[in-house]
Amino acid sequence: MNAFEIRGGNKLSGSITPQGAKNEALQVLCAVLLTDAPVTLKNVPDIIDVNTLIELLEDMGVKVSRPVPNTVVLQADGIDPDYFNTHAFKKKSGKLRGTVMLAGPMLARFKKAYIPQPGGDKIGRRRLDTHILGFEKMGVAFDYDQENQMFSLNGTNLHGARILMEEPSVTGTANLLMAAVLAEGMTTIYNAACEPYVQQLCLMLNSMGAKITGISSNLLIVEGVKTLGGCTHTLLADMIEVGSFIGLAAMTQSELTIKNVNLESLGIIPDVFKRLGIDLSINGDDIYVPAQDHYRITKFIDGSILTVYDHPWPGFTPDLISIMLVVATQAKGTVLIHQKMFESRLFFVDKLIEMGAQIVLCDPHRAVVIGLDKQQSLRGINMVSPDIRAGVALLIAALSATGKSTIQNIHQIDRGYERIDERLNALGADIKRI
Template identity: 45%
Template sequence: MDKYIIEGGYPIKGMLTLSGNKNAALPCIAATTLADEPVILRNIPAIEDVLVMFDVLRNLGASVEEIDAHSWRIDPRSISRYEVPEELARKVRASILFAGPLTARFGKAVLPPPGGDTIGRRRIDTHILALQELGARIAIEATLNFSAVKLVGAPVFLDEASVTGTENAIMAAVLAEGTTTLTNAACEPHVQDLCAMLIQMGAEIEGVGSNRLVIHGKKSLHGVEFAISSDYMELGSFIGLAAVTGGDLRIEGVRTEDLPPLKVGFSKLGVTWDLKGNVLRPNTAAALRVVPDIGGQIPKIDDAPWPGFPADLTSIMTVVATQAEGVALIHEKMFESRMFFVDKLISMGARIVLCDPHRAVVYGPSKLVGNVMVSPDVRAGMAMVIAALCAEGTSTIHNVYQIERGYENLSARLSAVGAHIRKEQED
């Protein structure tokens, strides 16, 4: 296990280039099992979750070859097993994404309950109900056992706009017989990436980018060379980093279509930016100030399915709010344990009232001081890194494995733009 040692108070200056979208890479890796030819994936982030997903593919029998640091060639034609090992499933929640494609292509899939972040209950009912609607049989024992002689298209109303549930349903439907209509589907950029890849493989999907998808099943899908889009979660994280540390940070690889939801949230804390081409430059000259709602009311930053403000950035926004003059309410509606990390910010000097598992009132600005922390999940861990970089003194963050599951080569990249951060092995 490794830890970060961070000395705060140094401005961030220079260029950071966005990695590929982690949340797009994981379903696209699972989708390679649908092809009857090799697939090449590009702009894949070099992170732990990706490596675990490739290990799952190898265990299933697929050939996985690294072309370069961010490009991989997967040949699924040698797949001969359909069970995801428990030790790999425990490491990454995205292992559940193999249920749809394996069942669609091979008629069976066996998966242990998925692991991943500890941010509260994360139900898998949507996955199961959607695949059942398409004709799959599911036996729930110590493992989840999916089977189907044939999947048949059907109208499917998802009981919640689950991202991975939508992705599993899409991957099952593209090889189902007939037409599937998915309603209340998630439409995040990573879902759109998956759809774009499948369409290039020969799938027929209508309504991409909306919450209603019409999928006309095909008998087979061919290989493809596909590049993952940039990670807007990294973008939001780096905007938050620049906002609280000052300096002159530029962020390269930005897609304009990802910005409107981020602007809604960040603007409430007085964070603005300039955009030239695909390079975004946060404005850090002026002090952060909470912008009250009309009538002088305390503003609320809350998350919602796309195109709402991303749930994964609420942890980052909580840190930014500690450095903004005024009062803001952070309302994380989707996961009941994600806000529990604020006790670490409070121990650093933040003035935060945790109202309940979903809501925190933040009073700023607060002078933060270094502390010893343990990362509970990817996004809270990144929020701790940002807090440590704007704090006075030295912080130690343990369990950085959790952070590096979602952020590629983080300590080296931040060091290159002026952060005083180093990675050390635990004693």
């Protein structure tokens, strides 16, 4: 089954609970390699990317059990460090960006690691410089195998260091943190990413016995310890799913309640949706989105056209830019969508234009959207999901469209969204796997 067949135009209603955070899961799963004690992770999303990483951990010797749905118990007491230099590792790790974060804990505990060329979405260049340069400052030597496209890292001389990151990379921060917690001496990481998922990783490591201060800031201070123990850790709700459901409600004129969203971890996400004119209210830890016939894009205070752009936390997450672009197609007004981080993430707009949206793609990073104000529905078409976030954006467009749409390559959607068809059908959507 590799396609969704969607019949759009249905108004949805009811409550939906977001899955556990995919990006947090990839970090904390790598962290289990730092100890030989059992680690219990709760609210783990049952999605392809996370399951691929769990399978890879099993292949290298981690014991894995799933006592109840969305809970995983892992124990890394029989690791084979040489597994990383096998063809099997190279093949499986090439499918997933998150495997780069195995390097930090492997260097910390086993003093050697391997980093393959990044896998995952084809949304533009993803450099490893931040990781490699940080490790070098901590005394790690590296060599690049051109034929196998693999970095081999030697952490025999791993030690604490002062690190000024050239960019606040989330995976780079996580990798350096996990190397530092068992490194001798003090490590300071300045210009560190401070996303909620990095904060969660810090809290988990501290519960295992690490000594990290500066959590939630861009200056992390790590005092190396000798060993770490086990812990139980619960993942946050996935902020990208929360944003996706807000956009879905607006596009389909639906009344939805999004439950248990971990509101404090959402940052400015609700406010940015409000700037598109979407009415939403907060009830405890839930977000209520009423059915709206119309929503009007606001302007800047000086009357100029609104720009929505991505930025490192606490700015707006790049993973919701695709959703914002789709939602804007049925708003009243005009908005400039500026995707700064990845140069290929807006290339799915040709499908939206084919569906009837009014979009001008200015360059690989910017698109101007002239909203249709619900005066003209999008029309169903056949399309292909190019990456996780664009795939769900196209799914939202299809659910709001008139007629039947088909989305191929839904493997991309399944990589990041747990049983999305079943969960949305329970709210009144018409999605079939074919």
